Amino acid sequence: MKASRRSVLALALLSVAAVSCVSDVSDQSKSSQGKLAPRQPNKTSELALSMRNLDAELVLALEALNSGIGVESLTITDHDFLKLKPTDSSMLVDGFQSLSMAFSAHVKAFNDQPGADTYSAVVGGCISCHQRACPGPLERIEKRQWAVIEGK
Ligand code: HEC
Numbered sequence: 001m002k003a004s005r006r007s008v009l010a011l012a013l014l015s016v017a018a019v020s021c022v023s024d025v026s027d028q029s030k031s032s033q034g035k036l037a038p039r040q041p042n043k044t045s046e047l048a049l050s051m052r053n054l055d056a057e058l059v060l061a062l063e064a065l066n067s068g069i070g071v072e073s074l075t076i077t078d079h080d081f082l083k084l085k086p087t088d089s090s091m092l093v094d095g096f097q098s099l100s101m102a103f104s105a106h107v108k109a110f111n112d113q114p115g116a117d118t119y120s121a122v123v124g125g126c127i128s129c130h131q132r133a134c135p136g137p138l139e140r141i142e143k144r145q146w147a148v149i150e151g152k
Pocket of ligand 1: 020046047048049055081085086088091092096099100103122123125129133134137140141
């Protein structure tokens, strides 16, 4: 759907508040750890950008679920993470390829049959990989869970 794709992009651009893999709590102690490479806040990797777009798509889908409109007209983009450049290669942990493939299968299932169940499986796929590869955004991703919001 063209219109929703455009608003997804707009949302993605708005959500520039960067969530890196490392938690921001470490900021204060950074000055005492001269060994750490300086962070590059202005540089967003291809992989990180795809993640922000996905996150924006989840926000839209969750809104649609919450409002009762339903997600039947929405799609989630099936990125090929393996072809996107990460911020640094240490992010491509062991198992990254199979986690990507598993995630992609959840996205395809959602796009074939958009609904609350397939949506939840997609969010589960985000979480599985982030527990292994990049724990920083987990807190944010957990807010995308349909059941959690529903229970509030
Ligand atoms: C196969 C593993 C994997 C899956 C699946 C995955 N992520 Fe990520 N995610 C990563 C990695 C690795 C990074 C770090 C990317 C970088 O900095 O280059 C990342 C980064 C992020 C970021 C931070 C981006 C930034 O601005 O720096 C967010 C937010 C995020 N992911 C959300 C999600 C959401 C939401 C999903 C599900 C729709 C998801 N991720 C699925 C591995 C994954």
